[in-house]
Amino acid sequence: MTTHAASWLPLSAGERSVAIEVLVHGPLSRTELAHRLNLSAGSLTRLTKPLIESGLLVEVPDGGGTTQTRQGRPSQPLDIVAESRAFLGFKVTQERVYGVVTTLRSDVTARLDRPLTSHDPEDVADLLAEMTTELAAGAPGLAGIGIGVGGRVRDRAVVGESPFLLWRDVPLARLVERRTGLPVVVENDVAALVEAETWFGAGRGLDRFAVLTIGAGIGYGLVLGGRRVPYAEEDRGFGSHWIIDPHGPLTPSGERGSAVSLLTIPSIRYQIRAATGRDLTYEEILGLAVAGEPMCSRVVDEAARALGTLVAQIANFAMPQKILLAGEGVGLMDVAGTTARETIRAHRHPLAAPVGLETKVSDFHDWARGAAVLAIQVLVLGTAEG
Amino acid sequence: MTTHAASWLPLSAGERSVAIEVLVHGPLSRTELAHRLNLSAGSLTRLTKPLIESGLLVEVPDGGGTTQTRQGRPSQPLDIVAESRAFLGFKVTQERVYGVVTTLRSDVTARLDRPLTSHDPEDVADLLAEMTTELAAGAPGLAGIGIGVGGRVRDRAVVGESPFLLWRDVPLARLVERRTGLPVVVENDVAALVEAETWFGAGRGLDRFAVLTIGAGIGYGLVLGGRRVPYAEEDRGFGSHWIIDPHGPLTPSGERGSAVSLLTIPSIRYQIRAATGRDLTYEEILGLAVAGEPMCSRVVDEAARALGTLVAQIANFAMPQKILLAGEGVGLMDVAGTTARETIRAHRHPLAAPVGLETKVSDFHDWARGAAVLAIQVLVLGTAEG
DNA sequence: CGGACTTACTTTTGCTATGAAACAATCCAG
DNA sequence: CTGGATTGTTTCATAGCAAAAGTAAGTCCG
Numbered sequence: 001m002t003t004h005a006a007s008w009l010p011l012s013a014g015e016r017s018v019a020i021e022v023l024v025h026g027p028l029s030r031t032e033l034a035h036r037l038n039l040s041a042g043s044l045t046r047l048t049k050p051l052i053e054s055g056l057l058v059e060v061p062d063g064g065g066t067t068q069t070r071q072g073r074p075s076q077p078l079d080i081v082a083e084s085r086a087f088l089g090f091k092v093t094q095e096r097v098y099g100v101v102t103t104l105r106s107d108v109t110a111r112l113d114r115p116l117t118s119h120d121p122e123d124v125a126d127l128l129a130e131m132t133t134e135l136a137a138g139a140p141g142l143a144g145i146g147i148g149v150g151g152r153v154r155d156r157a158v159v160g161e162s163p164f165l166l167w168r169d170v171p172l173a174r175l176v177e178r179r180t181g182l183p184v185v186v187e188n189d190v191a192a193l194v195e196a197e198t199w200f201g202a203g204r205g206l207d208r209f210a211v212l213t214i215g216a217g218i219g220y221g222l223v224l225g226g227r228r229v230p231y232a233e234e235d236r237g238f239g240s241h242w243i244i245d246p247h248g249p250l251t252p253s254g255e256r257g258s259a260v261s262l263l264t265i266p267s268i269r270y271q272i273r274a275a276t277g278r279d280l281t282y283e284e285i286l287g288l289a290v291a292g293e294p295m296c297s298r299v300v301d302e303a304a305r306a307l308g309t310l311v312a313q314i315a316n317f318a319m320p321q322k323i324l325l326a327g328e329g330v331g332l333m334d335v336a337g338t339t340a341r342e343t344i345r346a347h348r349h350p351l352a353a354p355v356g357l358e359t360k361v362s363d364f365h366d367w368a369r370g371a372a373v374l375a376i377q378v379l380v381l382g383t384a385e386g
Numbered sequence: 387m388t389t390h391a392a393s394w395l396p397l398s399a400g401e402r403s404v405a406i407e408v409l410v411h412g413p414l415s416r417t418e419l420a421h422r423l424n425l426s427a428g429s430l431t432r433l434t435k436p437l438i439e440s441g442l443l444v445e446v447p448d449g450g451g452t453t454q455t456r457q458g459r460p461s462q463p464l465d466i467v468a469e470s471r472a473f474l475g476f477k478v479t480q481e482r483v484y485g486v487v488t489t490l491r492s493d494v495t496a497r498l499d500r501p502l503t504s505h506d507p508e509d510v511a512d513l514l515a516e517m518t519t520e521l522a523a524g525a526p527g528l529a530g531i532g533i534g535v536g537g538r539v540r541d542r543a544v545v546g547e548s549p550f551l552l553w554r555d556v557p558l559a560r561l562v563e564r565r566t567g568l569p570v571v572v573e574n575d576v577a578a579l580v581e582a583e584t585w586f587g588a589g590r591g592l593d594r595f596a597v598l599t600i601g602a603g604i605g606y607g608l609v610l611g612g613r614r615v616p617y618a619e620e621d622r623g624f625g626s627h628w629i630i631d632p633h634g635p636l637t638p639s640g641e642r643g644s645a646v647s648l649l650t651i652p653s654i655r656y657q658i659r660a661a662t663g664r665d666l667t668y669e670e671i672l673g674l675a676v677a678g679e680p681m682c683s684r685v686v687d688e689a690a691r692a693l694g695t696l697v698a699q700i701a702n703f704a705m706p707q708k709i710l711l712a713g714e715g716v717g718l719m720d721v722a723g724t725t726a727r728e729t730i731r732a733h734r735h736p737l738a739a740p741v742g743l744e745t746k747v748s749d750f751h752d753w754a755r756g757a758a759v760l761a762i763q764v765l766v767l768g769t770a771e772g
Numbered sequence: 773c774g775g776a777c778t779t780a781c782t783t784t785t786g787c788t789a790t791g792a793a794a795c796a797a798t799c800c801a802g
Numbered sequence: 803c804t805g806g807a808t809t810g811t812t813t814c815a816t817a818g819c820a821a822a823a824g825t826a827a828g829t830c831c832g
Contacts, residue, residue: 014789031809040791045811047789071800072808208615210703222705225611229594229705231738241735242702243695255732309629316628317596318704319608319615346641349627352617400818417780426820431782433818457829458779 014039014047016381019056022080023104023381024199027060029075048078055084080104085380086139088132088182089372090147091189091364092116092124094164098364099131101139102372104380106200110138111365121170129179145182146375147172148189148367150217156185156378185378189367190238193326194221194228196373202324202358210320212310213362214329216266218242218259222318239263244306262306265329271299282328286335304336308343315348315355322356326366333359400425400433402767405442408466409490409767410585413446415461434464441470466490471766472525474568475758476514476533477575477750478502480550483510484750485517487525488758490766492586496524497751507556515565531568532761533558534575534753536603542571542764571760576624578756579712579748580607580614585759588710588744596706598696599748600715602652604628604645608704625649630692648692651715657685668714672721690722694729701734701741708742712752719745 011019017037022028028036030044039047051057060079082103091098094116101110112135114127128147136142149172151162157173159165173184187195194203194211203209203223213219218239222229239259248257251267261267265282273279275295280288289300311323325333333340337359344355397405403423408414414422416430425433437443446465468489477484480502487496498521500513514533522528535558537548543559545551559570573581580589580597589595589609599605604625608615625645634643637653647653651668659665661681666674675686697709711719719726723745730741746752 012789029809041810042792042812043790070808071798071806073796073798073810075809208610220703222703224594231705238735241733241738243733313699314703317606317608317700319617347627347629349624352627398817415780427781428783428821429819456779457777459781459827459829461780 011051011382012047014043015051018044018047019051019080020381022057022078024204027077027079029077031075033078052078055081057081082107083141085141085143086136087143087372087375087379088135088139088145089192089368089370089375090128090131090145091367091371092128092147092149092165093364096364097124097127097131098368099128099135100365100368100372101135102369102376104376106196106369106373106376108365108369110135111368113364119165119167121167121172121175124165125172125175125179128176132176132180132182142182144375144379145176145180145184146192146371146373146378147176147184147186148192148371148374149186150189153186153188153191156187156374159186183375183379185371185374187371187374189370190219190221191228192370192374193219193362193367194223194370195377196370197324197326198223198226198228199373199377202322202360206321208318208320210314210318210323212314212323212325213327214263214265214307214325214332215327217253217264219327220314222320242310244309245302248302248306259306259310263303263310263329263332268299268303268329272296275299283331286331290335300332300336301339303332304339305343307332308340309347311340311355311357312344312347315344315352320356322358325357325359326362328362330359330361397437397768398433400429401437404430404433405437405466406767408443408464410590413463413465415463417461419464438464441467443467468493469527471527471529472522473529473758473761473765474518474521474525474531475578475754475756475761476517476531477753477757478510478514478533478535478551479750482750483513483517484754485514485521486751486754486758487521488755488762490762492582492755492759492762494751494755496521497754499750505551505553507553507558507561510551511558511561511565514562518562518566518568528568530761530765531562531566531570532578532757532759532764533562533570533572534578534757534760535572536575539572539574539577542573542760545572569761569765571757571764573757573760575753575756576605576607577614578760579605579753580609580756581763582756582759583710583712584609584612584614585763588708588746592707594704594706596700596704596709598700598709598711599713600649600651600693600711600718601713601748603639603650605713606700608706628696630695631688634688634692645692645696649689649696649715649718654685654689654715658682661685669717672717676721686718686722687725689718690725691729693718694726695733697726697741697743698730698733701730701738706742708744711743711745712748714748716745716747 018033021033021036030048034041034044048057057078058081059076082105085104087102089100089102096113097116098113100108102108112131114131149159149162150164152160154160159167159170159172161168173186176184190213197203197211198209207225209223211221220238240254242259243255243257244259244262245257249261249271250256251261251270253267254260268285269282272285285296288296314323404419407419407422416434420427420430434443443464444467445462468491471490473488475486475488482499483502484499486494488494498517500517535545535548536550538546540546545553545556545558547554559572562570576599583589583597584595593611595609597607606624626640628645629641629643630645630648631643635647635657636642637647637656639653640646654671655668658671671682674682700709
């Protein structure tokens with residue numbers, strides 16, 4: 001079932017919309033597709049035929065599970081051959097590089113991580129190329145590479161500015177393309193995660209969707225009309241000026257009472273360290289808060305209220321249909337979710353629709369997966385921008 | 387140049403897009419249109435011909451002012467015959483009804499207002515019909531009526547709930563249609579103002595655009611992808627739960643420290659009355675604040691900071707390209723604009739793009755004009771929803 | 773003054789995506 | 803086994819478009 005053509009980018013607009021719909025929304029019959037895309041049944045036959053012949057789509061036996069015992073001719077669901085192509089996604093952090101192999105559906109089939117010993121762009125590119133070789137061994141049909149970096153990225157290719165790598169105008173895509181011979185997409189890490197969730201995660205099929213990440217920093221992404229809104233603040237200083245409580249704590253990394261000072265993992269640890277002198281991990285602090293330790297409870301509670309305020313503001317002003325909380329720091333919701341939800345309610349109009357809130361703890365491989373999704377978008381479906 | 391057909395709704399999709407573009411963006415040459423709509427020059431000739439023949443568009447001599455002395459054949463700008471149709475817009479308040487006549491371009495050609503002596507739906511419809519007769523006298527080619535009401539409106543026809551009229555499920559569109567024989571669109575007043583500004587005002591041609599109104603209440607509207615986002619809180623309680631300062635003032639109409647308590651005209655007057663015992667008008671309070679009277683200065687300054695916070699939050703989370711401040715209460719910006727702008731800056735990331743902020747004091751006839759724009763949208767261009 | 777050039781618009785032509793409608797396939801019910 | 807229901811296919815006419823070639827109306831410059 002190996003495809004012959006080097007790339008199946010040459011799709012017409014109609015074919016592409018069919019491919020995206022099937023890719024994102026699972027197996028769908030032609031009739032169902034016709035409904036979703038506002039096309040006639042005849043057009044669907046026309047559009048799907050070449051996609052099936054090229055091996056991108058297949059007719060699957062049937063869902064099986066949802067066997068509607070309706071009468072009439074049974075529908076013939078179409079599905080993407082997810083394994084026909086493989087994609088690599090990388091997340092570059094200050095200390096390590098995380099990599100994953102995914103299918104077309106962005107299911108992770110392999111993962112790998114390596115320490116980053118040098119921040120020199122050439123060395124980083126070398127490491128990425130090495131990891132690509134290693135990951136590619138078990139991945140036939142490798143179609144492209146996506147790389148997520150904290151910092152500003154231009155044209156999905158050049159790292160304009162990265163505070164923690166101390167980079168400025170590094171043409172990372174070109175460096176890696178030269179070493180691997182594969183097309184490479186570089187993007188801000190939060191942007192990549194947002195795209196991934198929009199296509200394959202919590203934001204699937206939604207028109208308006210927001211992502212808030214809490215971890216070493218604060219990240220925010222907004223999707224409107226199915227497209228991510230580009231914004232200027234794409235870096236780790238995001239949220240350092242979102243003042244939530246002018247009387248709140250002051251930390252090294254954010255303004256007094258800002259989202260960064262109240263919510264990020266380093267800031268919470270800093271607050272505990274400054275107050276008690278003990279250097280606890282984030283998990284230890286959450287555990288102590290559950291156990292009722294006063295200082296930890298106070299800080300965690302304050303964080304939960306800040307998170308609730310933030311979510312309510314997003315809901316009030318951006319009006320998304322759903323808000324996803326992601327990142328390494330959302331364990332907060334397990335510990336103090338009630339406080340957060342009460343705060344949200346207090347900051348929302350009683351008649352307003354309840355906020356569709358979803359929580360997803362992400363590790364660094366999830367961030368890498370986000371980068372792989374960018375490669376899927378750009379390289380396979382020709383989505384040039386957003 | 388009177389049109390023969392009863393209505394020129396039967397436009398193809400292409401023709402409609404041309405008509406909208408010319409309507410919203412002034413006189414445009416065919417070449418310019420071809421660029422904007424991503425069409426070929428040939429298509430433009432095809433699409434504009436029937437529009438010119440029907441009398442909707444005309445070739446105008448030339449801008450004159452912006453006579454670019456370029457060489458080559460001079461362009462032949464096309465313009466809408468704005469006077470070919472007239473529209474009525476009404477704004478219904480608790481005490482009065484305001485009405486305007488507008489052209490297709492939403493330029494107001496006449497205005498009128500009348501006291502509202504009864505809140506009975508039939509009486510209100512009678513008054514609207516009377517005012518229609520009076521306004522229609524000087525307006526040939528009347529094509530439709532738009533009505534803006536504070537409260538929730540369903541299907542652009544039925545007032546679901548209006549707190550100040552004490553209405554519930556009043557089919558206002560039908561009542562007025564029956565009396566006038568003209569098509570009628572009913573919509574929430576804020577929504578109408580937002581639509582008007584999106585098409586003909588501050589939000590013209592923008593993809594993301596926010597409107598914040600300050601007056602007797604707080605209103606908020608968000609436009610994404612050129613379309614207004616529908617929301618559930620469309621009523622005068624909007625903003626009563628946007629807590630800006632938990633330690634702020636408490637007023638009868640909003641939660642403690644909410645946008646309503648800090649910013650609306652009744653709340654500001656209430657604060658002064660509660661503190662000094664004097665019942666001053668909003669303008670008097672602003673004047674005293676400028677003169678340095680301590681209590682008024684304090685309240686106005688606090689309001690300006692609240693406004694700045696609000697604007698910053700909208701900018702941070704909804705990321706509009708422009709924010710319009712409208713309503714009767716934006717005189718605040720003239721008096722304490724510096725404070726407001728400083729507050730915005732404090733709540734924004736230094737690297738973030740500066741907020742495109744525009745201020746426009748609106749009177750009730752401006753609200754009525756907003757309703758007329760709805761009529762233009764729905765009736766002329768067949769824009770069914772949004 | 774007049775040809776070269778430039779730009780705007782029009783006409784013609786052919787192609788493509790599309791929907792409509794007739795047709796075929798495949799199930800269920802009785 | 804027949805009729806009905808539903809899905810998918812084929813055929814065909816057509817709307818809408820781009821490309822190319824042609825026309826119009828000006829400027830530039832010798």
